[in-house]
Amino acid sequence: MRHLWLLLTFALVLPGAAGAVPIPEGPDAADLPVFSGTQAVPNPVSSPDPPRHPFMAPNGKSNLHVDGYQSDAHQQLGPLGNDMQRVNTFYAADCASITFDSRGRVIAMCVGLARPVLKMLDPQTLAEIATLDMPPRDAASGVGVDVFSNFSGGGYFFLDEKDRVVTSTTTRHLNVISHTDGAGFKIERDYDLTGVVPSGDSIISALPDWSGRYWFASSKGVVGTVDPATGAIRARATGEPIGNSFAVDETRGVFIVTDAAMYRFEAGADGAPQISWRQGYPNIGIKKPGQTQAGSGTTPTVTAEGNVAITDNADPMNVVVYKKSDGSRVCSQPVFEKGASNTDQSLIAVANSLVVENNYGYTGPTATQQGKTTIGGLERVDVSAAGKCSRVWRSEETSPTVVPKASIQGGIVYTYTKDARSDGADAWYLTALDFRTGKTIYKRLGGEGLGHNNNYAPITIGPNGEVYLGVLGGMLLLRDKTPPTLGGQPSPTAKPRLKLRVRCGRKMRITLTGKDRKRVLRTGFYRGKRRLAGDRRAPFTRRIAKRRLGRPGKRVRLRARVVLKDGRKATVTRRVRTCR
The missing domain is CATH 2.60.40.10 (Immunoglobulins)
Structure with a gap:
């Protein structure tokens, strides 16, 4: 528990610490191996980029799940393991949602014990450029009940096509926030949603549909819309808890999974949410260790093949694939072992492949303290043209809670792992897996101790091939000494010589x-x-x-x-x- 008390002490003393302070590590850090494995060689896979959302920043820069489809697949290269460098900055807050504005600056929401804080950072040094304190946590709204597993009120946000942050708040409002070099951040619009999201509830996420209308979902199952121009609010209660964000597509569909069912919504003529289809899924009705709610732990993932995929809450858990047009079930595939399977992360979608991570056993930060770790495992499931699901590979790497990401140009899956250690050291590693085989390519030390536990935060691949990662201590940046390239291959715009x-x-x-x-x-x-x-x-x-x-x-x-x-x-x- 020594790391936990150390971090909480820093949180109370330095709640607004700037980027000059490194994330604290334990005395074991200097003795840990920094790198193992081999440098990766890019081996691109064929997977079309989801269509660019007209009301969001470009794919890879707009939200923590990469794009409107929530594919968690970046087209660009990530680190290849070439003499990697580490930069980190201490905030005693988990900077989970990371985006990039049109000038390449990092825009992140850092969620701490007291409140979320919106930050603009230099992408190379993580030096702070601007900051905005968001409303504090509010126990009456249900936001302050479990600080380590509740993502409402700012954990999810998106960057729009005008570089504006659109985020929910702990006060059950929706804010549109712009920024300038001179004045920092400024709240442009404030939509009050308390009339439809009552006290005791909280807003889990907000995204625009393809017409630009804002959609939001609450932790107690309210689904609603906001007309950005008029401020008109329409909502309906599903009566089913919601624990994660949602996906949108070019058909103006909005795909939301509750603890009971998978939905496709669409706005009616008056803007009110209308149910296009609803499909229940297997659920044993309990919150397994590693989940934040008793249902699917995934944000729905739309695929290029016209499907939408989630995991259920069966035992063992299944990857479940539906036709996004009518909700008919395409196929399902059991993953991991009975009595030891769940996830609280979105699936990665690469063409007809889905990658799923096992989070079973993560009950909070203490579950990975003093050398302990979780059950672990990642699996790849492919969906055939005939509509059959099948498992392709399994990795035994242990990723307690990270949202893993794929690099299409690299043919690599990036995850964040922690092995059990008899010496009590808590070593966290950025780990690269071969997308085709699941074999580990390399591991690079992210850091040691509680401050380097990501606690459900995602990996984000930056525009220049860096990896950014929110951790309980702040933010971590890992990059090759020289930005990665395709190693002599022609640029993606060059005409093939055929x-x-x-x-x-x-x-x-x-x-x-x-x-x-x-x-x-x-x-x-x-x-x-x-x-x-x-x-x-x-x-x-x-x-x-x-x-x-x-x-x-x-x-x-x-x-x-x-x-x-x-x-x-x-x-x-x-x-x-x-x-x-």
Whole structure:
């Protein structure tokens, strides 16, 4: 308990400490291994970036789950393990929600024992640029009951397309906050939601739908909307507790999971929330150790394949996938072991793959003190085109509570781990996993002691390949000495060097060639608009029956639609005469 008392003492003495003070560590820190494993080599995966939300900052910069879909997948590279550097700043508050404005500055909400504080920080040094004290915790609203597992009143916020912070408050208001270099932060709009979110309740999260209307959800199950222009408020009570944020998509759908069911909402003509569909899910009805409520612990995740995914509260827990259009169940997959499975983190969505983390056993900061840790494990579940869920791999790494993130260009899953130690040291590590295999690539020490416990805060990959992480002591920044690159690969905007080769025989043989063929993930061959064949493996060649190409000697246009491993797409065209 020595670390806990040390941190609380600092919290009382230095509630507004600036970035000059490092996060305290215990005496064991100097003896811990700083780095293990090998430097990562980027191995991009193919996964389309969710559409940019018109009323939010760009993907990767707008909210703690990356985008409107809540994919938790960053397109850019993260640290590769190249002579990594560490920067940290002590606030005695967990700076969990981290975003980036159009000038690259860090905008974060740091939630402490007394109140949330909005901060603007230098992205390289974490020096404080501006700060705004938000309303204090209010026990009457239910916000102050459990300071380590309640994220209402500021734990979730988003940055809009004008660099403004939109956040709920502990007083059950919704604030729109702008900032300038001269005056710091300024509250532009203050929407009072106390008329629909009564005392004893609290606002868990707020996001805009694709029309720009603000939506909010409360911990006791109120779902509502705010018209930004008029301030008109519409709400309905589900009567079912809500413990996490929600997802939005370009169909103007709003996807919310309660402790009882998965919902799709949409605004009616008057702006009021309307239920498009509702689907219950398996729930044993208890709050497992590691959960913050007795239900799904996930923020819903929308996928590029037209699905929305959560975990349920069965034993063992399942990853459950629904069609986002009508709520019909696509598939489910049990994960982890009976009697030892739950999560309080959003799933990572990479194409048709979902990565889930096990948080079983985390009952609060003391669960990982004095060398202890939790059950652990991460698993990858894929959803086939036929609608079948299957487990691809399992990692035995132990991530007590972090929101893990994927790097699409790197082909890496980043998590934050803590192993059990007989010497009582509390060592926390940024850990990189191979997305394809689940194998550990490297571990880099984040820090030792309670102050480096992230306590449900997410990993955030910065614009220059850094990792930012809120911890109970403040904020941690880990980066390569030199910003990561694709290691000689062309930039994502470069035109691939590819061409089509055609040979005649009993069938026409079409082959994709060129200097960039080794970077190809898959291709489809076409005559005009008609698909002839597809190929997912080198040498990317197909033999096509002559009758499918037209009469002998006819000039036709052949095309290859190509997806590269780094996410680029290209079309290669060649006009040829059909074989005689």
